[in-house]
Amino acid sequence: MKTRQRILVTSLNLFNHFGEPNVTTVDIANEMEISPGNLYYHYRNKHDIVNELFDRFEGCMQEVLDASELQLLDLEDSWLFLQVIFENIWNYRFIYRDLNNILSKDKLLRKRFNRVTDRKYLTAKAFLDAYTAHELIRVSDQELQDLLDNVVLTTTYWINFASIRRDHIDEDAIRDAVYQVMQLVYPYLDQEHRRLLRTIGSTIANTRS
């Protein structure tokens, strides 16, 4: 692996593990056993590294969110789709861990993060519109808007919340995050689809544990 690439991989691991504010460029260089000077040759400062990691996060999210048209409508597919979204968030969880702080330092990054969030809204809306069209759920425009706000909020913060509530957090948090988002849609489903959603939830829980 080239040094530039190794810097990114090492930084991502350290940021995810310790939180971005607690990792310096010197920590990254030490972990890689290179000199800080060598690191600065590739990246002027930590901000440049964060920016490049954000590029990758944004690219991954866009790719998943754009592919969503294929998978609308089926509750099980929605579940699996959400799982891929949360896998991306998990891989770049340092962004979400210190979200307000990271975005407060860079207006452009804030704008870009909000663009990803807008895209989350649109995709969630496409799913819920398809459910509505096929009468899985019945919601007014206002109910839909409020539901979307809660879906996007939960998508943004569930993994943070889990990491505070639990002594140890691992990728199982992804499954729980998906469950919790689907739980927001659940009360709007009819009895038949509520049952179906519960079955999907317990099947996936059992295959994974």
Place this chain on the structure above:
Amino acid sequence: MKTRQRILVTSLNLFNHFGEPNVTTVDIANEMEISPGNLYYHYRNKHDIVNELFDRFEGCMQEVLDASELQLLDLEDSWLFLQVIFENIWNYRFIYRDLNNILSKDKLLRKRFNRVTDRKYLTAKAFLDAYTAHELIRVSDQELQDLLDNVVLTTTYWINFASIRRDHIDEDAIRDAVYQVMQLVYPYLDQEHRRLLRTIGSTIANTRS
């Protein structure tokens, strides 16, 4: 006001405005026009200041959460109760802004924050149990648990979320936060109480704006 008290008030303002990781003890001393030495005479370091502010936050939250028994049952009272909770969170929003980071540095603080969160769960459960007993809502044990998770998550993160989504955030965010939490309960209400909740929401929105 005594210097010790002034240090706390100034720190709280600066933390809330700029975020705790972006404020140093020197910034606090400068803002107060005292010497850093004078500040260190009262507080050894920033951590001690954060700790004492957390004491106050914890005290306020406990006081509100303990008073909740009086106000169960009525949807309008629930609304007003949530408003007081969110006013406290607003006053100490720096804790929530960098929650994972602040708690990662102090295991005891993390334990104490989780105790406040446990208390939020208990209080939310008391409300929902009262609704259930009086047939405002009908939920299974599992549905109740999932609803509680989402209520506590939204209480924890709504103000952060709003501050990222909006260019400017002020105390109006409190009203929206309450609305969003009540929206989680909404789909479990019968038609009559859904209508009532919508009326409360729009009345309060109009009185305040």
